[in-house]
Amino acid sequence: MTNRRWLGALAAVGVALGFATRAEAGPTLDKVKQAGQISCGVATGIAGFGAPDSQGRWAGFNVDVCRALSAAIFGTADKVKYVPLTAQQRFTALQSGEVDILSNNTTDTLQRDTALGLNFAPVVFYDGQGFMVSKKLGVKSAKELNGATVCVQPGTTTELNLADYFRANKMEFKPVVIEKRDEALNAFFSGRCDVFTSDSSALNADRLSQAPNPDDYVVLPERISKEPLAPVVRHGDEEWSDIVRWVVYALIEAEEKGITQKNVDDMLKSEDPNIKRMLGATPGMGKALGLDEKWAYNEIKLVGNYGEIFDRTLGKDTELKFERGLNNLWTKGGLLYAMPIR
Amino acid sequence: MATDIIRRPARPTPWRNPAIRGMVFQVLFVAAVLALGAFLVHNTLVNLRRQNIASGFGFLDREAAFGIGESLIAYSPADTYARAFLVGLLNTLYVAGLGIVLATILGTVMGIVRLSRNWLVSKLAQIYVETFRNIPLLLQLFFWWGLLRESAPAPRQAWQPMPDVFVSNRGIAFPVPSPDPAYGWMALAFGVGVVATFGIFRWARQRQARTGEQFATGWVGLGLVVGLPLAVFLGSGAPLALDRPELKGFNFVGGHAVSPEFAALLLGLVIYTGTFIAEIVRAGILAVSWGQSEAAMALGLKPGHRMRLIILPQALRVIIPPMTSQYLSLTKSSSLAVAIGYPDLVSIAGTTINQTGQAVEGITMIMAVYLTISLIISALMNLYNRSVALVER
Numbered sequence: 001m002t003n004r005r006w007l008g009a010l011a012a013v014g015v016a017l018g019f020a021t022r023a024e025a026g027p028t029l030d031k032v033k034q035a036g037q038i039s040c041g042v043a044t045g046i047a048g049f050g051a052p053d054s055q056g057r058w059a060g061f062n063v064d065v066c067r068a069l070s071a072a073i074f075g076t077a078d079k080v081k082y083v084p085l086t087a088q089q090r091f092t093a094l095q096s097g098e099v100d101i102l103s104n105n106t107t108d109t110l111q112r113d114t115a116l117g118l119n120f121a122p123v124v125f126y127d128g129q130g131f132m133v134s135k136k137l138g139v140k141s142a143k144e145l146n147g148a149t150v151c152v153q154p155g156t157t158t159e160l161n162l163a164d165y166f167r168a169n170k171m172e173f174k175p176v177v178i179e180k181r182d183e184a185l186n187a188f189f190s191g192r193c194d195v196f197t198s199d200s201s202a203l204n205a206d207r208l209s210q211a212p213n214p215d216d217y218v219v220l221p222e223r224i225s226k227e228p229l230a231p232v233v234r235h236g237d238e239e240w241s242d243i244v245r246w247v248v249y250a251l252i253e254a255e256e257k258g259i260t261q262k263n264v265d266d267m268l269k270s271e272d273p274n275i276k277r278m279l280g281a282t283p284g285m286g287k288a289l290g291l292d293e294k295w296a297y298n299e300i301k302l303v304g305n306y307g308e309i310f311d312r313t314l315g316k317d318t319e320l321k322f323e324r325g326l327n328n329l330w331t332k333g334g335l336l337y338a339m340p341i342r
Numbered sequence: 343m344a345t346d347i348i349r350r351p352a353r354p355t356p357w358r359n360p361a362i363r364g365m366v367f368q369v370l371f372v373a374a375v376l377a378l379g380a381f382l383v384h385n386t387l388v389n390l391r392r393q394n395i396a397s398g399f400g401f402l403d404r405e406a407a408f409g410i411g412e413s414l415i416a417y418s419p420a421d422t423y424a425r426a427f428l429v430g431l432l433n434t435l436y437v438a439g440l441g442i443v444l445a446t447i448l449g450t451v452m453g454i455v456r457l458s459r460n461w462l463v464s465k466l467a468q469i470y471v472e473t474f475r476n477i478p479l480l481l482q483l484f485f486w487w488g489l490l491r492e493s494a495p496a497p498r499q500a501w502q503p504m505p506d507v508f509v510s511n512r513g514i515a516f517p518v519p520s521p522d523p524a525y526g527w528m529a530l531a532f533g534v535g536v537v538a539t540f541g542i543f544r545w546a547r548q549r550q551a552r553t554g555e556q557f558a559t560g561w562v563g564l565g566l567v568v569g570l571p572l573a574v575f576l577g578s579g580a581p582l583a584l585d586r587p588e589l590k591g592f593n594f595v596g597g598h599a600v601s602p603e604f605a606a607l608l609l610g611l612v613i614y615t616g617t618f619i620a621e622i623v624r625a626g627i628l629a630v631s632w633g634q635s636e637a638a639m640a641l642g643l644k645p646g647h648r649m650r651l652i653i654l655p656q657a658l659r660v661i662i663p664p665m666t667s668q669y670l671s672l673t674k675s676s677s678l679a680v681a682i683g684y685p686d687l688v689s690i691a692g693t694t695i696n697q698t699g700q701a702v703e704g705i706t707m708i709m710a711v712y713l714t715i716s717l718i719i720s721a722l723m724n725l726y727n728r729s730v731a732l733v734e735r
Binding site: 064087090091094095112114115116117137145147148149153155156159160162163164166167173174175176177178179180181187190191192194234235236273 | 390392393395396405406409410412416419420491492496511512548590591592593595602603678681682683685689692693695696697698699700701
């Protein structure tokens with residue numbers, strides 16, 4: 001090419017890039033409405049929390065959080081595109097704008113809240129890290145694991161807590177670091193590692209759904225860390241942060257007020273001013289958020305309240321049969337406490 | 343008048359002068375490229391700052407807090423990110439270096455075998471090349487890793503083909519000699535032996551040019567390189583305290599263990615790249631004209647001498663440039679280690695990026711490292727290339 005053609009090509013590229021002055025951190029709500037769907041980052045597959053079923057449709061606890069968000073914004077729960085991300089890719093995907101929200105069992109930590117430029121929604125699942133071992137090893141407590149080989153996924157708080165725990169207890173371990181969760185589980189079940197470590201709820205889910213024989217494996221009693229799992233959004237968009245925050249609170253508040261998928265239509269006619277405000281019979285909350293006044297009504301009608309989501313994906317209606325434990329309302333001895341919707 | 347038509351300006355005006363025009367355009371072009379680069383960097387920094395994402399290389403001094411499964415140097419989670427990077431870099435260099443050597447040997451042998459007149463042997467080589475060349479490398483890595491993992495028993499039921507050598511799904515553990523000062527002297531003796539061998543090669547070649555008599559340089563060289571360290575070893579009392587692997591609790595402690603991840607990565611890379619090298623070697627040998635072989639046979643050279651003295655030196659001119667690409671490809675393909683759990687540079691850098699959130703700095707470091715390694719390999723190969731190039735008119 002001649003010099004002139006080179007200059008022309010370069011100028012064209014420069015002009016095109018001139019539109020790249022701002023990264024995708026502008027009004028996310030506008031972008032989501034324009035695209036007609038929310039881009040929801042999920043984990044590549046955790047039983048109960050988010051995994052594709054045999055037809056390739058995503059279902060699970062975290063998936064339902066995104067569906068509730070879609071219901072609140074669009075009035076239908078299906079306007080979500082699920083982007084499976086590994087633990088290593090998830091934050092870069094969110095920071096760069098490839099996804100609008102992460103709903104994939106991410107732990108709220110200081111480092112992530114500040115240095116990574118992320119904002120955390122309210123905690124949707126209180127968990128703790130644990131160890132899963134084969135019963136054949138005859139190990140009854142995590143303190144007997146000196147010298148063990150541990151399978152772990154990279155780029156997670158799991159990896160860091162593991163190193164800290166062994167250091168604090170003056171034990172040694174050999175990590176085998178595998179990026180994809182199902183490959184890591186494969187390695188553990190085939191005997192490559194003695195221990196698999198992760199959030200204990202996910203451990204139990206994996207034991208029941210992926211182990212060749214679930215009774216051969218046991219989750220040790222120690223919980224070596226606090227793992228408050230919450231949806232994540234980017235810094236820089238307060239409006240979007242607020243929407244996600246209050247969508248989560250509405251799910252919890254609905255359970256506290258006894259609003260379920262079945263009775264939400266009747267609840268619309270309720271005399272309780274709190275319920276009228278929340279479901280949009282008294283207007284004002286939707287406008288403040290920038291959403292339709294029936295945002296909370298749509299959420300509960302299409303997806304259910306927190307308790308219904310939990311029972312359907314993790315609790316008594318599934319094989320996993322998790323106890324509510326800490327993930328119960330504050331009035332029932334748990335930690336779930338929604339801020340007032342007024 | 344005739345002179346009016348013939349008269350022309352002595353020199354073109356500046357903007358008609360092609361040399362000046364060319365230079366002006368080049369300067370503008372370079373300035374535009376630099377401006378584009380500066381704009382991209384500035385844009386990135388502004389956006390990172392706006393979202394409050396940390397930037398800069400200060401994170402390298404912070405504590406890494408994650409463990410690494412295998413490393414050539416001492417490492418603990420209390421060390422810095424910089425040290426973790428170093429561990430990853432050494433792991434990559436180790437696998438790449440070993441892989442290059444083994445792939446070259448395998449590929450060269452397979453390439454020559456493929457040209458053999460024995461039908462069965464050459465067909466087997468062809469099957470090897472066709473099979474392993476056409477399957478994606480990642481799938482081959484998963485295959486070898488799965489095979490090595492599943493085919494070996496748990497540590498408590500490990501096989502023991504030889505006393506103190508244990509084969510389990512944690513790897514192959516074997517005894518190594520514990521460090522001893524005599525080994526330093528042995529290494530020195532080895533170095534002396536190598537240098538002496540080079541000297542003898544040169545002397546023997548000059549002697550052959552002068553008198554025509556051959557000298558058994560191969561055997562003498564081997565004797566020096568092996569014998570000198572051996573003499574030092576025996577002279578210092580044959581210290582051979584073995585560090586034996588023992589099953590303590592969950593794993594084997596002591597000795598050295600080759601993990602299934604490392605073995606799978608090495609096997610996969612060597613077998614895959616070996617196929618390409620085999621084809622390159624075959625092409626190189628076929629490129630040497632048949633007349634050379636005929637002349638060598640007419641002179642009465644044995645087949646071994648013919649290959650070594652006549653064919654291979656000429657074939658190498660054709661072989662070396664594509665071989666360089668294969669070496670670079672092997673080095674870069676070793677980054678697939680992250681899929682099977684071997685802690686190479688990309689795997690550790692990926693973990694660091696995820697823990698610190700500094701994707702731009704991390705990826706820049708990975709790219710810089712691979713670029714440097716590749717440029718070094720290229721430079722060395724080009725040096726060799728230039729030294730054996732045919733001097734043409």
